[in-house]
Amino acid sequence: MFAAAMALVGIALFGTRFYMVDVPIWHFFGGGQGLDPATLHLRGEFVESNLGAAEDPGGALTVRMIAQQFVFVPQCIVVPADVPVKFRVTSADAVHMLSFLGTGYGLKAVPGEVNEATFTFNKAGEFNIPCHEFCGAGHYAMRGHLHVVPRDQFGSLLPGERRTCEPR
Amino acid sequence: MSHASQEGRAPSGALWLAAWVTVFALALPLAGDGAAAPAANAEPPIRIPSDVAWTKDTLAVISSGDAFHGLLLARRCSHCHGEDGFSAVGTFPNLAGLDRLSFWKQMQDFRSGKRTSALMQTIAEGLSQRDAADLAAYYALLPTASDPLEKRAFPQPMQDPSGATGAIRLIVFGDGQRGIPPCQSCHGPVSYIQGAPPLAAQNGSYLAEQLDHFSNGSRTNDINVRMRSIAMQLTAEEKTALSEYYGAGLGPGANSR
Numbered sequence: 001m002f003a004a005a006m007a008l009v010g011i012a013l014f015g016t017r018f019y020m021v022d023v024p025i026w027h028f029f030g031g032g033q034g035l036d037p038a039t040l041h042l043r044g045e046f047v048e049s050n051l052g053a054a055e056d057p058g059g060a061l062t063v064r065m066i067a068q069q070f071v072f073v074p075q076c077i078v079v080p081a082d083v084p085v086k087f088r089v090t091s092a093d094a095v096h097m098l099s100f101l102g103t104g105y106g107l108k109a110v111p112g113e114v115n116e117a118t119f120t121f122n123k124a125g126e127f128n129i130p131c132h133e134f135c136g137a138g139h140y141a142m143r144g145h146l147h148v149v150p151r152d153q154f155g156s157l158l159p160g161e162r163r164t165c166e167p168r
Numbered sequence: 169m170s171h172a173s174q175e176g177r178a179p180s181g182a183l184w185l186a187a188w189v190t191v192f193a194l195a196l197p198l199a200g201d202g203a204a205a206p207a208a209n210a211e212p213p214i215r216i217p218s219d220v221a222w223t224k225d226t227l228a229v230i231s232s233g234d235a236f237h238g239l240l241l242a243r244r245c246s247h248c249h250g251e252d253g254f255s256a257v258g259t260f261p262n263l264a265g266l267d268r269l270s271f272w273k274q275m276q277d278f279r280s281g282k283r284t285s286a287l288m289q290t291i292a293e294g295l296s297q298r299d300a301a302d303l304a305a306y307y308a309l310l311p312t313a314s315d316p317l318e319k320r321a322f323p324q325p326m327q328d329p330s331g332a333t334g335a336i337r338l339i340v341f342g343d344g345q346r347g348i349p350p351c352q353s354c355h356g357p358v359s360y361i362q363g364a365p366p367l368a369a370q371n372g373s374y375l376a377e378q379l380d381h382f383s384n385g386s387r388t389n390d391i392n393v394r395m396r397s398i399a400m401q402l403t404a405e406e407k408t409a410l411s412e413y414y415g416a417g418l419g420p421g422a423n424s425r
Contacts, residue, residue, distance in 0.1 A: 036221075036223070038221045038222045038223050039221045039223065040392060041216060041217055041218065041221070041391050041392050042216060042219070042221055047214050047215065047216065048215055048217060048392065048393050049212045049213060049214055049215040050211060050212060050214070051393075066392055068392055068394060069349075069353075069354065069361050070342075070349035070353055070354070071347055071349060071394055071397055071398060072347070073392055073393045073394070073397055074393075074397070075347040075397050075401075076347075092391075092392050093361070128345075130344070136353065136359060136361075137350070137352070137353035137358045137359040138342060138349035138350050138353030138354065138359075140344065141341065141342035141343070141344035141348065141349045141350055141353075142344070142349060143344045143345065143347055144347065145347070160211060160212045161212070162212060166397070166400070167400065167401075
C-alpha cells in the first residue's frame with residue numbers, strides 16, 4: 001500500500017517535471033560552472049552581443065538568454081518550427097523560470113549556472129514566456145515572447161549573426 | 169565551485185576532473201589547427217556596455233566613500249547641479265538623494281567613455297574612483313524634500329496633468345505584454361535593484377532625454393540591456409507622461425525619504 005502510494009507520488013512528480021528543465025542534478029554535487037552573475041556583461045557567452053539565436057557550423061540552433069529582474073534579454077526570440085533548438089539560459093540576479101506558455105516547456109534560469117535544454121516546437125505561432133518563479137516586486141510583469149515561424153521562413157543564419165525579434 | 173572541503177563532493181569532483189581532462193585531451197589536436205578554429209565558432213565582436221560590475225570589490229570601494237570629503241569636492245559640481253543637489257537647468261540631473269551605486273557607476277562610465285557627454289566626460293576624468301565614491305556618499309545624504317519655506321522651482325509644475333493617468337499605470341503595474349516592468353519595482357519606493365537610481369525627485373527634461381537616448385541607442389551603458397529593452401517599448405506619449413510625472417515630484421515616495 002505504502003509502496004503504491006509512493007509510486008503514485010513519484011509518477012506525479014515525474015509528470016509535472018517532465019517538460020520543466022531544472023538545474024542539472026550534478027549541480028548539487030559540485031559540478032556547477034561557477035559563472036559570476038555580476039560579470040555576465042563583461043566576458044563569456046552571455047555578453048550582450050552574443051544573445052539571441054545563433055547557428056553552429058553544423059546547422060544546429062542555439063538560443064542564449066539572460067533572465068534578470070524584471071526583463072528577459074532578448075525580450076523576443078524567434079525560432080523555426082519542427083527543429084530542435086538548444087536553449088542556454090542564465091540569470092543575472094534571482095532565480096527565474098521561462099515558462100513557454102502553450103508549448104508545455106519550461107526552463108529554470110539560475111544565477112551562477114547555465115541551464116541548457118533542447119526543445120522542438122511543433123506549431124508555428126506567437127507564445128508568451130512569463131516568468132514562472134517569483135523573483136521580486138516586478139515579477140508579475142516579467143514576460144518574454146517566443147515567435148515560432150515555419151522552417152522555410154526562418155532561413156539560415158550567417159556565422160556571427162544573432163537573431164531576435166526585438167523591434168529595433 | 170570552490171568548496172572543496174566537503175567530503176560528499178569528492179568522488180563527483182574527481183569524475184568531473186576526469187571528464188574535463190578527456191575533453192581537453194580530445195580538443196588539443198583540434199586547437200593545433202589554428203586557422204580553421206576561428207571560422208568554426210564565429211562570434212560577433214564583443215560589445216561591453218559598461219566596465220562596472222557589481223562585484224564585492226566594486227561594492228567595497230563605493231561603500232568606503234567619505235561624505236565629508238565629498239562635501240568639499242561637491243563645490244565644483246554645485247555650479248550646474250545646485251548647492252543642495254537640485255539643478256537649475258532641467259536637462260541636468262538632480263543629484264540629491266541619488267543612491268551611491270548609480271552615481272559611482274555613471275562617473276566610471278563617463279570616465280571610460282561608455283556613456284558620452286561633452287561636459288561630464290572631461291569632468292569625470294579628473295575624478296579618481298575614490299573621489300567618485302566620496303561624492304556618491306555626499307549626494308546620497310542630501311535630502312530630496314524641498315524646503316517649504318523657500319520658493320524654489322522644485323517640484324516643477326506638470327505641463328499636462330492628463331498624462332498622469334498613463335504614467336501611474338506604468339509606474340505601478342507596468343505593461344507585461346510589452347515587457348515593461350513597473351518602474352517602481354526597480355526605481356523605488358517599492359524596491360530597488362543595484363544601479364537603478366531613485367526617480368522620485370529627478371528632473372523631468374533630464375528623464376525624457378535619457379529615455380530617448382536609451383531607446384534610440386545613443387546611450388548604451390546599462391548592464392545586460394535592461395533599460396534599453398524597456399525604453400524601446402515605450403511610446404513617445406508614455407515617455408513624456410512618465411518624465412513629466414516624475415519631474416513634477418509626484419513620483420511615489422517623493423518628499424518622503
